[in-house]
Amino acid sequence: MVKRYAVILAAGQGTRMKSKLYKVLHPVCGKPMVQHVVDQVLQLGLEKVITVVGFGAEQVQSQIGDKSEFALQEKQLGTAHAVMQASPYLKDREGVTLVVCGDTPLITAETMKALLEHHLSTRAKATILTAIAENPTGYGRIIRNGDGHVEKIVEHKDATEKERMIKEINTGTYCFDNKALFEALTNVSNDNAQGEYYLTDVIEILKTKGEIVSAYQAPSFEETIGINDRLALSQAEKIMRRRINYSHMMNGVTIIDPEHTYISPEAEIGRDTVIYPGTVIEGKTIIGDDCIIGPHSEIKNCVIGSGTTIRHSVAHDSNIGHHVTIGPFAHIRPSSAIGDEVRIGNFVEIKKSTFGKGSKASHLSYIGDAEVGEDVNLGCGSITVNYDGKHKYLTKIEDGAFIGCNANLIAPVTIGKGAYVAAGSTITEDVPGNALSIARARQVNKENYVDRLNIKKNS
Numbered sequence: 001m002v003k004r005y006a007v008i009l010a011a012g013q014g015t016r017m018k019s020k021l022y023k024v025l026h027p028v029c030g031k032p033m034v035q036h037v038v039d040q041v042l043q044l045g046l047e048k049v050i051t052v053v054g055f056g057a058e059q060v061q062s063q064i065g066d067k068s069e070f071a072l073q074e075k076q077l078g079t080a081h082a083v084m085q086a087s088p089y090l091k092d093r094e095g096v097t098l099v100v101c102g103d104t105p106l107i108t109a110e111t112m113k114a115l116l117e118h119h120l121s122t123r124a125k126a127t128i129l130t131a132i133a134e135n136p137t138g139y140g141r142i143i144r145n146g147d148g149h150v151e152k153i154v155e156h157k158d159a160t161e162k163e164r165m166i167k168e169i170n171t172g173t174y175c176f177d178n179k180a181l182f183e184a185l186t187n188v189s190n191d192n193a194q195g196e197y198y199l200t201d202v203i204e205i206l207k208t209k210g211e212i213v214s215a216y217q218a219p220s221f222e223e224t225i226g227i228n229d230r231l232a233l234s235q236a237e238k239i240m241r242r243r244i245n246y247s248h249m250m251n252g253v254t255i256i257d258p259e260h261t262y263i264s265p266e267a268e269i270g271r272d273t274v275i276y277p278g279t280v281i282e283g284k285t286i287i288g289d290d291c292i293i294g295p296h297s298e299i300k301n302c303v304i305g306s307g308t309t310i311r312h313s314v315a316h317d318s319n320i321g322h323h324v325t326i327g328p329f330a331h332i333r334p335s336s337a338i339g340d341e342v343r344i345g346n347f348v349e350i351k352k353s354t355f356g357k358g359s360k361a362s363h364l365s366y367i368g369d370a371e372v373g374e375d376v377n378l379g380c381g382s383i384t385v386n387y388d389g390k391h392k393y394l395t396k397i398e399d400g401a402f403i404g405c406n407a408n409l410i411a412p413v414t415i416g417k418g419a420y421v422a423a424g425s426t427i428t429e430d431v432p433g434n435a436l437s438i439a440r441a442r443q444v445n446k447e448n449y450v451d452r453l454n455i456k457k458n459s
Contacts, residue, residue, distance in 0.1 A: 124177075
């Protein structure tokens, strides 16, 4: 079997983005565009993947991690110069090399695989991924010969009126015979207005030698879009969002308004779950079957069991069980574990806490750094007072406990199994199981006080 490699070009700064963030790190549906490219390339089962980095090299390498090897392009002298930086890894190897840009986040593994197979079937030394553009202005046109192979690439500014009528364009993604590529790269000149080394010159060098240069047409132009500015970034975001949402709907998820629902590429959603408009699902979130999510909810890196409802709420980096009800306007902060059949109601904030099966915090509560057992009821205004200004402390509420409204539990403290805490209490000591704890000032009524106060005001 022919060995296959990939070179991903990710060295450019992207000045047209007008951003402190390097171009290829700008996210599309929550994932940096270069990560989209790398993840698709890795599905091809290649021998080696080399990412050429330059501006922001450390940040790009940190993002991709061990999924690729890296070559540094210290000075950005053109696409051919960028590919040359992979020479120490690939120069003398037999096989086929895929060259793809790190700013093309919409390209799919299926298209790249088809490009590789077409390249091998035509016995070409180079194969260009092309696309049909309704408005090809600014793109290099593909001129084919009678055999359907590439005769030449004509840049828009150099094209005749007839050539400008051609809608098949060069996308900037290629397959090359590896040895032919690196041999040709040594002959590329920078004798041009920009003083750069262009990868398209390799095509001309191979044609001059009488080699076959083939072309494979991508199934859609939008898959090949390169991101150079914020407008293109927004277009890619819309296309990727549509692609992701379509996939989920085809797999049995109901998305009420796909144009206003934002789902991460890594998210997994079970059948018969309904996603309402305005919902944002980020990161590696897993949602079970028969859930209701939204409207206007933000879920990030959560595992959510089946039959759970989350409305108008935020949940980050937490595990949420089956048949749970959250919201409206609840906030599940990181490192929380919500058990099955729990109720977290309106204006309840949970932080780094566990909730046992069947427990409830129905409204207006803050529960932080707490272990809440099963079948616990937390009344309106319940607060675990977990922070003394320097340290965080744990509150334990055991199974079946009942916490009355407007109770302050001053951590560290334990409320025993089946215990009751009276409304309005501030608890500073452990409460034994099955006990009633009342910790509030004695009520004092001062009769006729208002009358005496009014006399003083009028005197």
